[in-house]
Amino acid sequence: MAATEARIAPASRSIEPVARVAGLTKRYPPAVTALDDVSFTVQPGEFVAVLGPSGAGKTTLFRCLTGLTRPDRGTVAVVGRDIWQSPRELRSARRQLALIFQQFNLIRRLSALENVLVGRLAHVPTWRVILRCFTRSDRQLALGCLDTVGLVERAGTRADELSGGQQQRVAIARALAQNAKIILADEPVASLDPESSATVLASLRSAVSTGVTVVASLHQVHLARAYADRIVALRDGRIVADAAASRLDARTIEQIYERNGERSES
């Protein structure tokens, strides 16, 4: 318990955070404020779960972190560098980040292996990408990542012929293949059955044990408590709780959801 607490006290740490978000605000006119002055830092090697009901701003937060959406105000720094400084800075930040999407976003007509190789695109010379001629070591790395998610025997199968759970595992293999410092996962298990969910979260947890930082938004509180070190709760675009997973009892978190649910109905 004490060890976990020490891990989540950012002020006491001298290590540079891998990601720092400050004053992030994003509005979708006319009426939606997706993010409202959101600030937090992520330490190396943490597994952070972002909890919150639909519409709380989780997806916008992940899109801002990867620079797919530009915030109205606030900064995003990855390994200490502002991602919006220049297009070059954005690309180098994206190399440190791997994003997993709720809708997988695989290239339908390519094989599972080729989809995992997408994670290598930024590391490979352009001519190799155009000719689709990857090195043996890149292909072996990609196959290894497929093995991690238990799909190495489906490497040659077209992405659109895989089940939803398998597609999401390919997407995780793609993220692993990036060798990124941080894996961001936006609702990675929202469309999966309990068994696939456990497999997917276990592979993310094992990535953490190899030194990768994981930030994942989740719907189920018990999963967040089982796999994450720290829980950040979002509601209406604001952070309403940020503490060690072991210190937030399930009751408190359920209440965040319930109260919000009642509110949106009234």
Place this chain on the structure above:
Amino acid sequence: MATVVRRAGEYPEPVVTWWSGRRLRFVVVLVLLGAFYSASWHLAKVDPGRLLTGLPKMAGWAAKAWPPATDELPVLLLRTAETIAMAAIGTTAAALLALPLCVVAARNVTPSLALYYPARWFLNALRGVDSFVFALLFVAAVGLGPFAGVLGIALHTWGSTAKLWAEAIENIPPGPLEAAAATGASRLKVVAFALLPDVAPSMVSVGLFWWEFNVRASTVLGVVGAGGIGQELKNSMDLLLFPRLLTIILLILVTVTVIDHTSEWLRRKLE
């Protein structure tokens, strides 16, 4: 709650004034359409009487045309092959030129809007001028023969293909492209690896359509001196060699039908 019960014939009907705005608009549109067609009739110098006197002449030609001439068949077949070749080279050249431009002219992947709009204007200009007109200019510039036809086809098809390809690109789902871009890959890598496999089948389908279209179009390019079977067609017409003319028309019909079916079959295979 009191329910009003009325019998048929007792319901009050909504009042329609004879000169309501909608009726007025309808009459104005009708008058304008009438004026447009009567002006067009005069401008096109439509004269059914002349068709009636011309028809027996054509019937006479048709009677004289049978049987079709076969003595020059080898030459005519060569000219037909020339027509197909013109369409193939012109369409392929157009496709190669269209490949980089369709990316610039697709709103979702264009490197910058400052390039997007000029690219669109350029493609629209190419599309606006028919390959026939381009061929006319090239005959004057590079001389008579099929090469002028190839250049004419290439320019017009460049614009048309690139525009249709750009639209195919704009219609693909953005998710996989975002996923590839989010790995830090450059735009060129994203386009080559993530975009191309998704749009390739529809791009090939568009390319085949234009090849087929150009075979049909290039049968007439010969009329302006740009080679192919069209040139023989015009010669025969000028010399009133009707059996030869009939052979040429039959050759064109067979060629176009075969190409249409091949292209359609290939395109269906792609889906």
